[in-house]
Amino acid sequence: MVSKAFNFQRTPASESSSSPSPPRCPLSSLLSMAAPTPDAVEHRRGPRVGLAYDERMCRHATPDGEDHPENPERIRAIWRELVSVGVTQRCTVLSAKEAEDKYVAAVHTRKHVELIRNVSSKQFDSRRKRIAKRFNSIYLNEASSESAFLAAGAVLELTEKVANGELDSGVAIVRPPGHHAEPDEAMGFCLFNNVAIAANFLLNERTDLGIKKILIVDWDVHHGNGTQKIFWNDPRVLFFSVHRHDFGCFYPAGDDGSHSMTGEGLGAGYNINVPWDHGFCGDADYLAVWDHILIPVASSFKPDIILISGGFDAAIDDPLGGCRITPHGYTVMMKKLMISVQGKIMMALEGGYNLNSLSKSVLACVQVLLEEDPITNSVKEQPYKSTWHVILKVRRELSEFWPVLAADLPERMLIGKGKPPTIERSFENGLALLGELHSLGGRLLRPREPGASPLVSSVGGGTISGASAWLGVGKGHR
Numbered sequence: 229m230v231s232k233a234f235n236f237q238r239t240p241a242s243e244s245s246s247s248p249s250p251p252r253c254p255l256s257s258l259l260s261m262a263a264p265t266p267d268a269v270e271h272r273r274g275p276r277v278g279l280a281y282d283e284r285m286c287r288h289a290t291p292d293g294e295d296h297p298e299n300p301e302r303i304r305a306i307w308r309e310l311v312s313v314g315v316t317q318r319c320t321v322l323s324a325k326e327a328e329d330k331y332v333a334a335v336h337t338r339k340h341v342e343l344i345r346n347v348s349s350k351q352f353d354s355r356r357k358r359i360a361k362r363f364n365s366i367y368l369n370e371a372s373s374e375s376a377f378l379a380a381g382a383v384l385e386l387t388e389k390v391a392n393g394e395l396d397s398g399v400a401i402v403r404p405p406g407h408h409a410e411p412d413e414a415m416g417f418c419l420f421n422n423v424a425i426a427a428n429f430l431l432n433e434r435t436d437l438g439i440k441k442i443l444i445v446d447w448d449v450h451h452g453n454g455t456q457k458i459f460w461n462d463p464r465v466l467f468f469s470v471h472r473h474d475f476g477c478f479y480p481a482g483d484d485g486s487h488s489m490t491g492e493g494l495g496a497g498y499n500i501n502v503p504w505d506h507g508f509c510g511d512a513d514y515l516a517v518w519d520h521i522l523i524p525v526a527s528s529f530k531p532d533i534i535l536i537s538g539g540f541d542a543a544i545d546d547p548l549g550g551c552r553i554t555p556h557g558y559t560v561m562m563k564k565l566m567i568s569v570q571g572k573i574m575m576a577l578e579g580g581y582n583l584n585s586l587s588k589s590v591l592a593c594v595q596v597l598l599e600e601d602p603i604t605n606s607v608k609e610q611p612y613k614s615t616w617h618v619i620l621k622v623r624r625e626l627s628e629f630w631p632v633l634a635a636d637l638p639e640r641m642l643i644g645k646g647k648p649p650t651i652e653r654s655f656e657n658g659l660a661l662l663g664e665l666h667s668l669g670g671r672l673l674r675p676r677e678p679g680a681s682p683l684v685s686s687v688g689g690g691t692i693s694g695a696s697a698w699l700g701v702g703k704g705h706r
C-alpha cells in the first residue's frame with residue numbers, strides 16, 4: 229500500500245492538523261510558539277508528523293540522585309532542540325496518556341505488569357531498591373510506574389494515529405526505553421517493551437485498521453532482545469536489529485543477537501540480526517547494511533507500517549556505544565526507509581546517552597519526516613572490510629527465506645577500508661587511550677578489540693567510569 233507519508237503532494241490547509249495541545253512541560257513558554265501562525269499553517273501543508281512528549285516521564289530517575297546515563301535530561305535535551313529550531317510548530321504535539329493494563333499485558337505477563345504498576349506505591353518504598361536489584365541494569369523510584377505506563381501509552385497512541393491515517397508519521401520522545409524488556413522481565417533500563425506493545429495492539433486489537441505486516445527496525449547499538457523474543461514465532465512482524473555483538477560480549481550478551489537467530493516456526497526468516505563484532509561503525513557501514521540487507525528484504529516484505537526502535541547510542545560520541553553514526557547518517561537511513569519501503573513510519577526513542585548527538589540526531593530524523601530538506605546520499609567513507617563479512621554472512625543465512633539476498637555481491641564492492649582501530653584492553657591503557665582521544669577531539673570511545681576474550685569491564689563499550697555498572701553482562705536470553 230502507498231502511504232500518505234510518501235505522497236509528496238501538499239494537503240490543503242483545511243486538512244492540516246489541529247493545533248498542538250502542549251505537553252506538561254516547563255518549556256510551555258517556548259511551546260506557546262506552537263500556536264498556529266500564517267507561516268506555521270503554510271508549513272503544516274506538508275506531511276503530518278506527530279510528536280509525543282510529556283514532562284512527567286522525567287520523574288523516573290535514580291532513587292538517590294546517582295549519576296546514570298539513562299536520565300531525565302535525555303528527553304528534555306531532545307525537546308529543547310526541537311523547540312529551539314521551531315520544529316514543534318510544524319508538528320502535531322501530543323502529551324502522553326497511560327497505556328491500559330490490558331494492552332501492556334498482551335505482551336508482558338500479568339505478574340510483570342502488576343509489579344511495574346505497583347512498584348512506585350508507598351507500600352514498596354522499603355523494598356523498591358531490592359526489587360530493582362533483582363533485574364539486570366534497572367533502577368526504580370516512586371515515579372517509575374507512571375513513566376513506564378506513559379511511555380508505553382505515548383508510543384501506542386501515536387502509532388495508532390499513524391496507522392489510522394490521522395498522521396503520516398510520528399516520533400515518540402519517551403523514557404524509560406523498551407526494547408530490552410522481555411515478557412516477564414525488565415532489563416537494560418527498560419520496564420515495558422513500548423514498540424512491541426504498539427505493534428501487538430495494531431495486529432490484535434485494531435484489526436479494523438488493516439495493518440497486517442509490521443517491520444520493526446531497531447538501530448539502537450544494543451540488540452533488541454525483548455522485541456526479538458516477543459515476535460520470535462510471528463510472521464506478521466519482521467524484526468530487524470543491527471547492533472554491537474562483540475562475539476557475544478556486548479550488552480545484553482549471549483547468542484541472542486547472533487546472525488543465526490532467524491526466528492522459528494511460522495516466524496522463521498522474520499528475525500534478522502546484523503551483529504557488529506567491534507565498535508567504530510559509522511554511516512558507511514550502516515548504509516551498506518541498509519542497501520544490501522534491510523531495504524531489499526523490506527521491499528519484498530512490503531510492510532503496512534514501519535516502527536523504528538530509535539536508539540541513538542550508535543551515534544557519534546555516545547559514551548556507551550562506541551560507534552559513529554552522524555545526524556546526516558540517520559537522515560539517510562530514515563529516508564531510504566521512507567522512499568524504498570512505502571509504509572507509514574513511527575519512531576520511538578530507545579537509547580542514546582550523549583545529549584548533543586542524541587538531540588541533533590532526533591532533530592535530523594524529524595526534519596526528514598517533515599521533508600524539510602532534500603537529503604543527499606553522500607557518505608565519503610567506505611565500510612570496514614569486516615562490515616562486508618557480516619553482510620555476506622547475514623545474506624547467506626537469510627537467502628533461503630528472502631531470495632533477493634541470494635545473489636553474490638560484486639567483488640569490487642567488497643573492498644573495505646581495512647580493520648577498525650584496535651585498542652589495548654587493560655584499564656590503565658584504556659585511561660591512557662581516553663586521554664589521547666580527548667586530546668584528539670574529546671570522544672569517549674572504548675570499543676573492544678575484535679576477537680578479544682570477554683571482558684566484563686568493556687561490556688557496554690562505554691566510559692571507563694562504569695559502563696559495566698550501568699549495563700552489566702546479560703544472561704544470554706534465548
Ligand SMILES: [Zn+2]
Nearest residue numbers: 448450541579
Ligand atoms: Zn542501547
